[in-house]
Amino acid sequence: xxxxxxxxxxxxxxxxxxxxxxxxxxxxxxxxxxxxxxxxxxxxxxxxxxxxxxxxxxxxxxxxxxxxxxxxxxxxxxxxxxxxxxxxxxxxxxxxxxxxxxxxxxxxxxxxxxxxxxxxxxxxxxxxxxxxxxxxxxxxxxxxxxxxxxxxxxxxxxxxxxxxxxxxxxxxxxxxxxxxxxxx
Amino acid sequence: xxxxxxxxxxxxxxxxxxxxxxxxxxxxxxxxxxxxxxxxxxxxxxxxxxxxxxxxxxxxxxxxxxxxxxxxxxxxxxxxxxxxxxxxxxxxxxxxxxxxxxxxxxxxxxxxxxxxxxxxxxxxxxxxxxxxxxxxxxxxxxxxxxxxxxxxxxxxxxxxxxxxxxxxxxxxxxxxxxxxxxxxxxxxxxxxxxxxxxxxxxxxxxxxxxxxxxxxxxxxxxxxxxxxxxxxxxxxxxxxxxxxxxxxxxxxxxxxxxxxxxxxxxxxxxxxxxxxxxxxxxxxxxxxxxxxxxxxxxxxxxxxxxxxxxxxxxxxxxxxxxxxxxxxxxxxxxxxxxxxxxxxxxxxxxxxxxxxxxxxxxxxxxxxxxxxxxxxxxxxxxxxxxxxxxxxxxxxxxxxxxxxxxxxxxxxxxxxxxxxxxxxxxxxxxxxxxxxxxxxxxxxxxxxxxxxxxxxxxxxxxxxxxxxxxxxxxxxxxxxxxxxxxxxxxxxxxxxxxxxxxxxxxxxxxxxxxxxxxxxxxxxxxxxxxxxxxxx
Numbered sequence: 001x002x003x004x005x006x007x008x009x010x011x012x013x014x015x016x017x018x019x020x021x022x023x024x025x026x027x028x029x030x031x032x033x034x035x036x037x038x039x040x041x042x043x044x045x046x047x048x049x050x051x052x053x054x055x056x057x058x059x060x061x062x063x064x065x066x067x068x069x070x071x072x073x074x075x076x077x078x079x080x081x082x083x084x085x086x087x088x089x090x091x092x093x094x095x096x097x098x099x100x101x102x103x104x105x106x107x108x109x110x111x112x113x114x115x116x117x118x119x120x121x122x123x124x125x126x127x128x129x130x131x132x133x134x135x136x137x138x139x140x141x142x143x144x145x146x147x148x149x150x151x152x153x154x155x156x157x158x159x160x161x162x163x164x165x166x167x168x169x170x171x172x173x174x175x176x177x178x179x180x181x182x183x184x
Numbered sequence: 185x186x187x188x189x190x191x192x193x194x195x196x197x198x199x200x201x202x203x204x205x206x207x208x209x210x211x212x213x214x215x216x217x218x219x220x221x222x223x224x225x226x227x228x229x230x231x232x233x234x235x236x237x238x239x240x241x242x243x244x245x246x247x248x249x250x251x252x253x254x255x256x257x258x259x260x261x262x263x264x265x266x267x268x269x270x271x272x273x274x275x276x277x278x279x280x281x282x283x284x285x286x287x288x289x290x291x292x293x294x295x296x297x298x299x300x301x302x303x304x305x306x307x308x309x310x311x312x313x314x315x316x317x318x319x320x321x322x323x324x325x326x327x328x329x330x331x332x333x334x335x336x337x338x339x340x341x342x343x344x345x346x347x348x349x350x351x352x353x354x355x356x357x358x359x360x361x362x363x364x365x366x367x368x369x370x371x372x373x374x375x376x377x378x379x380x381x382x383x384x385x386x387x388x389x390x391x392x393x394x395x396x397x398x399x400x401x402x403x404x405x406x407x408x409x410x411x412x413x414x415x416x417x418x419x420x421x422x423x424x425x426x427x428x429x430x431x432x433x434x435x436x437x438x439x440x441x442x443x444x445x446x447x448x449x450x451x452x453x454x455x456x457x458x459x460x461x462x463x464x465x466x467x468x469x470x471x472x473x474x475x476x477x478x479x480x481x482x483x484x485x486x487x488x489x490x491x492x493x494x495x496x497x498x499x500x501x502x503x504x505x506x507x508x509x510x511x512x513x514x515x516x517x518x519x520x521x522x523x524x525x526x527x528x529x530x531x532x533x534x535x536x537x538x539x540x541x542x543x544x545x546x547x548x549x550x551x552x553x554x555x556x557x558x559x560x561x562x563x564x565x566x567x568x569x570x571x572x573x574x575x576x577x578x579x580x581x582x583x584x585x586x587x588x589x590x591x592x593x594x595x596x597x598x599x600x601x602x603x604x605x606x607x608x609x610x611x612x613x614x615x616x617x618x619x620x621x622x623x624x625x626x627x628x629x630x631x632x633x634x635x636x637x638x639x640x641x642x643x644x645x646x647x648x649x650x651x652x653x654x655x656x657x658x659x660x661x662x663x664x665x666x667x668x669x670x671x672x673x674x675x676x677x678x679x680x681x682x683x684x685x686x687x688x689x690x691x692x693x694x695x696x697x698x699x700x701x702x703x704x705x706x707x708x709x710x711x712x713x714x715x716x717x718x719x720x
Contacts, residue, residue: 031306038307118289125347126296133304133457141306 021154025163028145032166035138039169042130043078043091049127050075050098053120057101060111067104071097084167098124135169142166208257215256217430219248221423271328271370275488279324281314281336290342291315297350298335301358304457309333309361315342318642321471324488325357327366335361345467352454352464356490359453365446369488386425447490447513451522461525466536468522472515491515588613589664589676589690589699600624600705606667612702615667618691621681621698624705625712632710636703640710643686664699666692685711 054068061068074097078090102121105111112118146165149158157163284291291313298313314336316322321341326334335357337350345353360366455461471491491512523533586595588608595606595615603623606615616624632640663675669692676690676699687708690699700708 035306038303042303119292122289122293122296126293126300129297129300129351130303133300136457137304137306 018157021157022161025145025148025154025158025161028141028148029163029166032138032141032145035134035141036169038134039131039138042127042134043087046094046124046127046131047075047079049120049124050094053101053117053124056114056116056120057105057111060108060114060117061105064101064104067097067101071101074098088169095128139168142168211256211259212253214427215252215259216249217427219252221427225420225423272326272332272334275326275370276314276334276336279316279336281316284313284315293347294337294342294350294354297347297354300351301335301354301457304355304358305362309358311335311358311361313337315339321491323353323357323490325360325366326370326488327361327364328370329367333361333366341471344470348458348460348463349467349470351458352460353467353490355454355457356450356464358457359450360446363446363449363453365450366488383425383428386421386428389421389424445513447518448521451518452525455522455525461522462528462532462536465519465522465526465528465533468515468519469533469537472519585670586667589667590701595667614700614705616698616700616705618696618698621705621708625709632706636706636710639703640707640714643707643711664690666695666697667699668692668697669695681708687711 050071054072057064058068071094074090074094078087078094081087081090105117145163148154149163149165284295286292286295294315295313298311302309302311309331311333312335314334316336316338318338318340320338321344323335323337323341325336335354337353341353342350360369451461451464454464458464468491519533523529586606587593588595588611590613591608591611593608595608598605598607600607600614601624603616603620605620608614663677665672666674666676671692671694674692674694676692678688678690680686681689681698685708687704689701689704692698
């Protein structure tokens with residue numbers, strides 16, 4: 001009789017642990033998804049800002065057609081990208097083209113003084129910051145999920161229920177990829 | 185040091201428990217004292233004069249303590265339920281903070297930066313940006329148990345920080361929110377403030393009831409019973425006052441639990457978030473040495489600010505007593521820690537601050553009339569009660585006789601409304617004999633420009649419930665040397681002109697001369713004329 005109780009108790013404890021671990025994993029997965037959607041919102045916002053920015057800049061920098069076009073093209077690629085991997089590449093590309101646009105715009109004092117440009121630039125800066133903060137948060141959560149998926153004993157349950165490692169949102173340093181094009 | 189906001193969050197629950205326990209204890213203690221005093225009051229008022237000679241103090245038995253505990257639990261719960269909504273609102277009202285105006289560029293930037301901080305916490309907090317309309321330099325954060333968060337900044341500070349510095353300051357405040365510091369400080373500050381008010385009210389009631397008693401006595405000598413009654417009423421209020429004072433002291437103890445270490449922690453979190461410790465060091469240096477808002481309604485709520493609004497000499501030390509009694513560490517130490525993180529030196533910092541200042545001046549130039557947007561903003565032109573942008577940096581050069589203490593150019597002898605003054609043509613500051621100030625103030629000749637009127641009205645609005653001792657003066661290594669007597673040891677003290685005219689000026693104690701920065705003298709005249717209108 002005693003043994004039966006002990007076995008029953010042990011079963012209950014193990015079951016509770018299983019449930020707890022499973023729920024913990026679900027929670028982590030949800031918070032990773034939440035982290036990603038945070039990034040997504042900000043990326044969309046950046047896509048929305050760019051046409052205005054290009055339109056405003058066009059009026060002042062007619063000689064920089066190449067730079068402006070590359071920004072528009074990079075934006076289109078980022079909007080079209082579907083898988084996370086493509087998205088990362090496209091967004092990193094977009095970031096670097098935007099940087100070179102900003103660098104070039106330094107040469108146009110009239111553009112810098114334009115009120116609309118000032119506002120757009122502020123919004124863009126803010127959005128870029130939000131993207132990087134959201135990325136920081138997302139990567140933190142991915143870190144936690146991956147640690148749980150790989151470490152014992154939660155890895156057993158993870159494998160059983162199909163919890164997978166999530167992908168980090170890594171940025172390559174844009175300066176290393178492209179040199180800002182300055183045409184005269 | 186936790187590595188992600190989620191981890192910080194988990195640590196936070198302890199803080200919440202601690203705050204709740206403290207609050208409960210607070211209610212229990214106050215209820216106990218109240219019960220005891222009531223009992224004592226009824227006991228003594230039932231005694232006749234002979235028994236009063238040898239009073240036996242009543243004691244509380246276990247059952248009474250138990251019931252008091254239950255009662256205080258109930259009262260605490262009810263008060264809790266009601267005060268939850270009002271907690272933040274009342275604090276905001278006390279500081280007369282307002283929401284941001286997204287149409288103004290600077291405030292929009294602030295709103296954006298606060299939103300960024302919200303994103304950094306994984307969107308868990310909706311942080312509301314608020315602005316305190318004063319020229320002082322400070323920032324604060326609030327949070328209640330419902331999760332409502334607020335980050336506020338004074339207009340003066342907002343105008344002077346560039347974006348990176350603003351980000352650093354907001355990240356510091358967000359760090360406070362994430363780690364739960366704000367719950368602690370908001371609760372204790374609000375409690376402290378409440379009992380402070382009760383103290384004042386009972387004191388006033390006591391005075392008035394005592395006076396009624398005396399008046400009654402002098403008018404009708406035969407109404408002895410009434411006089412006795414009023415006397416006892418006054419006594420009751422005295423008891424209440426003592427009670428409230430005790431509670432206030434307990435609140436003060438609570439404030440003492442707020443460790444100054446948390447400021448270092450929030451600084452570190454800001455550095456981690458923005459990866460830019462230098463910007464925070466610059467912001468702290470910009471705040472340091474300027475008027476941080478002492479005397480404003482936010483008084484007694486030091487703990488919620490990034491830098492203590494009241495200058496506290498104790499704060500500059502780092503011994504055990506200072507650790508217990510102060511809420512903020514010495515600013516120099518904080519800057520040193522941040523510089524260490526950034527691998528920077530004091531010289532880098534000074535250079536960066538100067539550069540930021542130059543940027544501020546180019547970004548906020550005194551614009552010609554057609555740029556109406558900036559002109560409309562009253563604070564764009566107010567250079568702050570501590571003077572124009574060229575505040576003396578710590579490394580001040582030698583001051584020459586009758587040279588401007590700020591710009592080091594010769595002062596020009598001028599006549600202002602018939603009184604001789606020394607004026608700096610660069611920064612528009614003036615040096616006047618203390619006696620002559622009265623002369624100038626009494627005359628009504630000059631018309632005031634819009635800046636002065638706006639500045640005067642700003643000061644009048646924000647200073648009404650002033651509690652701080654108006655005669656407090658500040659004297660430190662950043663004080664300026666009097667250009668008249670050149671006494672390097674007894675430098676000029678920064679202080680208000682008078683309680684009625686809270687304009688901060690520099691006063692020399694040896695030769696009784698006063699240094700007014702640009703527009704300060706005019707603002708003083710304006711305030712004086714507001715209070716003494718010309719008979720029509």
